[in-house]
Amino acid sequence: MQRNDASRNVAAWDDVTRNDGTWVGLSLDVEEHRRPRLGVSCAGQHLLISQGARPVLLAVVGEHLQGVDFWRTDAYRSAVPPLRADTARALAGSPERWAHRIARHLVDSPDGPLHGGRWLLSPESPLPRGRHGGTSHAEHWSSMLVEGHPDGYIDWYDHSVGWEVLPLRPMPAADDSRVKAYRKQAREGTLPPVLLWWVSGLDCHLILDGHARLVAAIAESVDPPLLELRRTLPRDDLAARTHEAAGSYESELARFAELRAVHGPTVPDGAATAGPELARRLHDLSTRARPTWCLPLTGGEAEWHRLTREVTTGRHWPPA
Template identity: 75%
Template sequence: MQRSDVTRTDGTWVGLSLDVRERRRPGLAVFVAAGSRMLLSQLSRPVLLAVVDEPLQGVDFWRTDAYHSCVPPLRADLARALAGDVERWAHRFMRYLVDAPDSPLHEGRWLLTRESALLPWRYADISHAEYWTSMLVEGHPDGYLDWYLHACSWEVLPLRPMPDADDGRVKAYRKQARDGTLPPVLLWWVSGLDCHLVLDGHARLAAAIAESVEPPLLELHRTVPRDDLVARTEDAVAFYEAELARFAALRAVHGPTVPDGAALAGPQLARLIDELSTARPPTCAWPLPGGVSRWDEAAREVTGGMCWPRG
């Protein structure tokens, strides 16, 4: 597996990319049946069942208690050694994801990035605690992801109930939250749900909320395959060169009052290349073996035969 740092054209570190090979089916996988039904399964254990409602305004979900983090418990001495360095944590978390048989990784190119889409949405006049509390999806075992109210703001769905502020693990993390050494919360962007799932760090997120500080984040999602990235980068460069040639032709006719085009085409090229390196294709999903009948069977098993979703 090929791992490499991803930087913007100005040299800013964005995240860590990983080319995964020979892993056709992940241990933590999204399955679909009849379009509107989804099942998140971890090593054949149902973790989350979901149904997209008919007007496409949201998702009913049922969360089981079967999820196990693909990241081993993080020791306090490790947190002190990495001292809140998100870049170093990214390398550590990527190693955990590669080694874990129950992680979401499968064949393709992945990005583990510090630049979550959640970060720009907090307004300056609300606290970190208010913002992150509002982004957490409530409900256990069942709840609703509201696409209408949260369009493009992309909520955070924990894969197990969030611990209380006085939970022992949360108390241990609150000091790290205050002194800036809190390990990042690991999120996984799932396009079919239009939200982020918490893969690891439920207690760390609860600690950040309790202390009203910005939780450090690392977000995992698929990105453009390397071969496609090379081809699309070449297309962007060709467009840049064509624009410079067009401006040169205009200058030849109208004189030096016409700009050379670099001030316009250059930033556009840089933006295109940056966007390509961090692009977010849809999350892969697999047809559920057995289709709707298997999904219905799983729903009966995890809900104890309850009528769900409630129509």
């Protein structure tokens, strides 16, 4: 485990790897007292994502749970500062080095979503795996983008298990000057990763940073490099469930030992099956996404409706 003395809000960083040494992501153990400025609150089926006192996204889950109507403001500000081209060239092709750099920005910035608990910042995401044969990268990623500004709809019926990407601000045009610079990096293979945040209440990936980079990747029809931020099992629960998994492993070996005592050494010792199963369980405990932390909205639905009237300036939203 690697200590991080740069911030009192993080107890430790920990590189997560598989048994074969493959790097999976960067685990962040955030001190319990930390509170996020970018966070989710709710009142019934009404959700609010705010950044400090600024509403960023208002949403309401449909009555039949087939999707979410949303209204996006222009208030979102990224916790990651602009990434320089020389930095992109220096870190090109290394998601591990990018994760350490971006994690530092998330830890040090007051405007990000990190709160007390454990998080994983990982390049592994289901999004690229959803591309069907014969579909170009541009077509696939364009289909993943949730359209609409200021209002739109997250479709849970056609896109399940979080396979959509919702920008937190309007996407720039393909001829935008920033996009043109990133298109060159996409062709060179030095494009910095797009930072995503999986929010369970929306069942959707939100773009925390890299709107222009994603447009550039689509324009060049390449898979954008990704870093996905997700909440994982808290430290105490992880320790308890790890203990349970180890106990199950030992019980399975004891069962095989009893069989060997009765039937002789032709019975295997069980390690060949119990060992890989234990490894899978431990990996899953350490990396699987947990539901996003959602606080009760102070003032309840009345406050949500008040904010809606304020940010929509009298527009008829949400639709009936």
